[in-house]
Every structure is written in C-alpha cells, then in structure tokens.
Amino acid sequence: MAGILVYALHDDEGNFNKNSLGAISEAAKLAGELGTEAAAVVVGDVSDDGAAGLGAYGAKRVFRAKDAPEGLAQPIVDVMAKVISDEGFSYALFGGGLLGFEIGAGLTARLNAGVTMEVTEVKVQDGKLVAERPVLQDSAIVDVGYVGEPGIIIGRLNAFDANAGDGGSAEVVDVEVELSDWSTKARMVTRGEQRGADVNIEDAEILVGGGRGLGEKDNFKLAEDLADAMGGAVAATRAVVDAGWYPYAAQIGQTGKTVAPKLYLAAGISGAIQHKVGMQNSENILAINKDPNAPIFEFSDLGIVGDLHKILPKLTEAVKARKGG
Amino acid sequence: MKICCLVKEVPDAAVQKRIDSNTKRLDRSGEKNLNPFDTHGIEAAMQIREGGNAQVDEIVAVTMGPESAVRALHKAVALGADRSVHLTDEALAGSDVCATGYALAKVLESEQPDLVLLGQQSDDGECYTIGAVVADHLKMPSLTQVIKIDVADNKLTCERQAEYGYDTVEVELPAVISVGDAINEPRYPSLKAIMGAKKKPLDTHATGDVGIEADHVGEDGSKTQVLAINPPPTKEPGEIIEDEDTNETVEKIVAWLDERKLL
Ligand SMILES: Cc1cc2nc3c(=O)[nH]c(=O)nc-3n(C[C@H](O)[C@H](O)[C@H](O)COP(=O)(O)OP(=O)(O)OC[C@H]3O[C@@H](n4cnc5c(N)ncnc54)[C@H](O)[C@@H]3O)c2cc1C
Ligand SMILES: Nc1ncnc2c1ncn2[C@@H]1O[C@H](COP(=O)(O)O)[C@@H](O)[C@H]1O
DSSP states (O other), X not given: OOEEEEEOOBOTTOOBOHHHHHHHHHHHHHHHHHTOEEXXXXXXXXXXXXXXXXXXXXXXXXXXXXXXXXXXXXXXXXXXXXXXXXXXXXXXXXXXXXXXXXXXXXXHHHHTOEEEEXXXXXXXXXXXXXXXXXXXTTTEEEEEEXXXXXXXXXXXXXXXXXXXXXXXXXXXXXXXXXXXXXXXXXXXXXXXXXXXXXXXXXTOSEEEEEOGGGOSGXXXXXXXXXXXXXXXXXXXXXXXXXXTSSOGGGBBSXXXXXXXXXXXXXXXXXXXXXXXXXXXXXSEEEEEEXXXXXXXXXXXXXXXXXXXXXXXXXXXXXXXXXXXX | OEEEEEOOEEEOTTSOOOEETTTTEEOOOSOEEEOHHHHXXXXXXXXXXXXXXXXXXXXXXXXXSOGGGHHHHHHHHHTTOSEEEEEOOGGGXXXXXXXXXXXXXXXXXXXXXXXXXXXXXXXXXXXXXXXXXXXXXXXXXXXXXXXXXXXXTTEEEXXXXXXXXXXXXXXXXXXXXXXXTTSOOOOOOOHHHHHHGGGSOEEEEXXXXXXXXXXXXXXXXXXXXXXXXXXXXXXXXXXXXXXXXXXXXXXXXXHHHHHTTOO
16 A cells, blocks of 8 residues: 655664654654555564554554664665565655665665655645755755655654654554665664763753854863853854764754754854754844854844854853843 | 775855756856865775775775866865766766666776765755665665774774764775765865876766666656745844944844843
8 A cells, every 4th residue: 555654763762763753743644635554664672562652643553673773774774675665655754863864865776766855844746745855055945746656755853743642552563674785784883872971951041052163172161151151051063073072962953952942142153954953943043153154144033243252252251241230 | 995985066165056947956057166075085085095904905086977077076086086987978967866876876886896985965965865875776884974984804983973872883895984074184185186186097987888777867767856946935034243343243242132131
C-alpha cells in the first residue's frame, strides 16, 4: 500500500527525538489527507512499549530492526530500503537532524528516488506530496514535486510539531534485515560525548550568543561579562564549539539546543540556517556584526553593524550603570 | 593511497544569488569561485599526505560542471591536488541531487580512489547530501560533517558532532568522508602553485566516457521537479544602526533594551 514511512531516532536511553516525533505527527496528518497510512522505523534496542507508543503520534505500524545499530546512517538505509520495497511506501519523511540527512541521501541513491532537504512545510497537491524548501538564505521558497516513487523529504529542524494524541498504540512488526557489506564498515566507538562544562542555557531569559566573530577563545569573556551584567547566560555556535572555544552544552542550532529567550543578543554570529533554526523564536533578537550583509540581519529586530570588540565592553559598562542607577 | 577531492564551482559569496524564473535553476552567471567548503577537503587530503601515517600517492580534484568549472579545478590544484578530472556534458544540465550523486559516483568509479573527500555543503545548493549519495553508489562506508580524521592501518578514526554530542567512528577504507569547516585552516596557495596550476594534467570526460546513462541525468533524468518559486512570507525588517560613534550606539542599544523591559 502507499504510505509515508518515518525514521524515529532515539538516544542510548531509548528516548525518541522530538523532531522524529514531529515527523510522525506530520506524516499522520498528511496520510490522513492522502487516505493512506503513516508508519515508523526504529532500530536497535527499543522496547515493545516504546515502539508501540509511537502510535500516540499517529504511526499505525512500527517496523523494528533489532539487529541494526542506532547512530550511524548506512545500516538504517538498509532497513528503510527493505521496508519501503517490501511494503510499497510512497514517501520517506525525516525530522531535522544530521542522521536524517544521511539516511535520506543514502535512500536516494539506493532507490533512485528524488530528495528535498531543509523542508519547512509539506502539502498535498493532486493527491501527491509537495515539499516547500527555502533556498538562498531563505530568500525564496521552492515548491518541489516528485517524479515517481518514493519521494524523500528531509525536514528542517523544528519544522514539524510533535502531537501526542489519542492515536492509540501502534502494531509492532519485527523485521530481519541483512546489512550491506559496506554498512558494517563503519563502527561507533563512542556516541554523544559531551565536550566542555555542563552549562544551562535553556532556562535563561537573556542569552548572549557568541560566534567566530569573537576572534579567539579568550574573547568569550566579553560575552560572559555582558551576560553577567544583564543577568543572562552565554550561548554559542557550532563553529566555536567545534573549535573548542566553548562547551557543547551551550550550542544552539541543528545539532545543539533550541531556545526561545526574551532576548537573544548575537555577537559575531553570521546567522547560518543551522543556527537560526535553534533561536529564531526568541522574543527579541539583537545582532552585532561587522558585515552589513550577514544573514543574521535578515531576522534580527535590531541590527548593529560594527566591531563587537569596540561595542561589547562599552555596552557591558552601560548596562551595569543603568542597572546600578 | 589515492584520494579524490570533490570540488564545485559556485557563485562568489559577495554576489547576490538568485533563481532564474524561466529555467527555475540557480542563475550561475557572474563571478565564480571554488566552493569555500571544498578547500577544507583538499587541505584534509594534504594533511593526510604530510602526516606520515599513510602514503598518499595522488590527490585528484574532481568536478562536474560547465566549461567554466575548470577554474575551480585550477584553484584546487593550486591548493595541492596533483591533477584533476572534469565531467562536463550538456546532458548533465539541470541534474538534481539524485542525478548529480549518480554521475559523480560514475566518474569516481573510473578513478578507483581509496578515499573520497567532500566539503560539508555547496555554498549555492546547500544540500549537505552529495557525500552520502555518492557513497551508497560506490558501496563505501561514509560519514558527513567530520571535524577530525586520524589515519592508521587502512582505517580512519573520525569525530563529528551529531544530534546528541560528539561521535567517534571508525571507518574502513575505501570510504567517503564529507568534512566540516572546523576540521582545518586551509593554507593559501603560493604564487608558484597558482602559476603552475594550469600545467597540471586535467582529464575531461563526457557522460559516455565514464558509463553514465544519459537518461539518468539532466533535467529529464531527475526525480524532483521545481513546481513553483515563491517569495518568503514578508517580515518587518528590523532596525539597523551603523556604528559610527560607539558611545552613541551603546546609548541607542540601552534605550532599545529599556523600551522592551529587558534590563
Ligand atoms: C549539518 C550541519 C549542522 C550544523 N549544526 C549547527 C548548530 O547546531 N549550530 C550552529 O550554530 N551551527 C551549526 N552548523 C554550522 C553553521 O552552518 C555555521 O557554519 C555556523 O553557525 C557559523 O558560526 P558563526 O556564526 O560563529 O561563524 P561564521 O559563520 O564564521 O560567522 C562569523 C561572523 O562574525 C562576524 N565578525 C567577524 N569579526 C567581527 C567583529 N570584530 N565584530 C563583529 N562581527 C564580526 C563576521 O562578519 C561573520 O558574520 C551546522 C552545519 C551543518 C552543515
Ligand atoms: N557538481 C559537483 N561537482 C563536484 N563536487 C560536488 C558537486 N556538487 C557537490 N559536490 C560536493 O559535495 C559537497 C556537498 O554539496 P551539497 O550536497 O550540494 O551541499 C560539496 O562540498 C562538494 O564537495
């Protein structure tokens, strides 16, 4: 039967990813409009209850491949390609996340299928799914349709909301999949290592975000001083976390945290899509960047074109004075 | 060991990118450049060569694109590649990710590399996916967004950030690895290397030369179709202040914060 198949990612404790749950809810909604079914694939160590529980989000069936490892894309390509071929699914849908990109891309090659990524919305047109994808720094939105089946849709982070409804429990179907030879040639040594201090940015009402524009690790002090003066916390981009300038726990974006503080003050941050998706719902966005063409200015409420090294120290002093007085 | 680096010619970042409403493709006229993300792939290859843990016999830059894309290959060679391969054919125009990945895999097959390196994204297309598509066609293990590669005993130990933190993954060669931009600081090419780049060997292939089936590529061979292009929902543009007198700028920021009760 035609249907929409979703990959549900989970961590080592068996907790499903919020974006995967969102993708299931979205698939269930679309399947309703198409008059078909939404189903999910899980791999590795997922309990009966855990798998069946995905029914609450709208999955009618959950295909479980216990012998395939979680965390690397290629074994999951093997599993999904088999389920899609055996059961005849018309679409594969992924929530935002790194693994979804890799699995979706692998399926594209394996099944000679069309793929659209960074999708923010999916709609039904003439009985088929059409994916909306923003391109060129979100300056245009392209409607993409699929030629033949299956069509592969990779969502943008937080594009689909998870709705735990009264979908009941899903039927759990165990599948045996022989992994491709090349899928077994990558092996996880350690997964999900947390680098740097365990800082809390999710509860802060004011966040000062620091990016590569700070210039070097020690300059995070400028962001910290301002955050202290304002009674907030410091967040970071992947660029500076990868560089070892700031802890991973403070990272915002696609492979970091999603926040929505009262104020997000971005200092030396370009505003790449993968960062934007983690902070665009902040109530107020203030950006300081020396490049007038930086994408961050497209979605900030107040943009300061200038050198943060000149502005931050004076701003910190001014805030202290204002608060003290 | 032979390393192939996939490189792409992209519109210069300083140029306003736009979509041609007639062809529904990216308007690729104007200044072009080597995709900045791909310079990290070439640098990673150079560091493996210089690292001493593996003998690198050859670094080959590979691209698929129109005639003008040789300039990206020249830049790649100036950065360290020994020679380059250019897949160019009218039949490839308008290829989507599925078709592009297939075509690139076919050229790579003709080279039989031990390692394929890519950038984390193309600056224009931003699909983040070509590496994983190519890998499945080549039946090789793969990872994307890798920020550290150690080579030993025909194996790579790679680190990258995924959804839950940093993963360390062992990958057997041959493999396809897309590198993140934090992996290294690409070197500047020497004047001598820039001057010499055009003299290094360059092979040009049409689709038939590497066994690409014409009906699998180009607009007709693609599996996605652009149905419409729409402007994004309009958003009130924010206020912009050019910092001329920093004391004044700071006063304005404080007033703005005050107004919103953020202090
Ligand atoms: C799959 C994937 C997942 C990703 N996940 C994430 C994620 O979770 N989070 C994330 O943040 N990114 C993520 N990224 C990376 C993202 O694409 C960007 O590369 C990153 O956000 C850029 O960080 P940045 O803004 O600090 O650096 P840059 O893009 O280098 O920007 C630095 C900015 O600082 C400005 N600047 C420089 N000097 C000064 C100065 N003196 N004063 C003022 N301004 C200055 C520059 O003009 C520039 O705009 C991901 C990418 C991929 C492909
Ligand atoms: N036409 C092309 N020719 C050669 N390499 C490419 C081409 N398109 C993409 N790539 C490679 O794939 C990487 C990711 O591109 P993308 O998936 O488009 O974001 C780039 O950094 C390049 O290394």
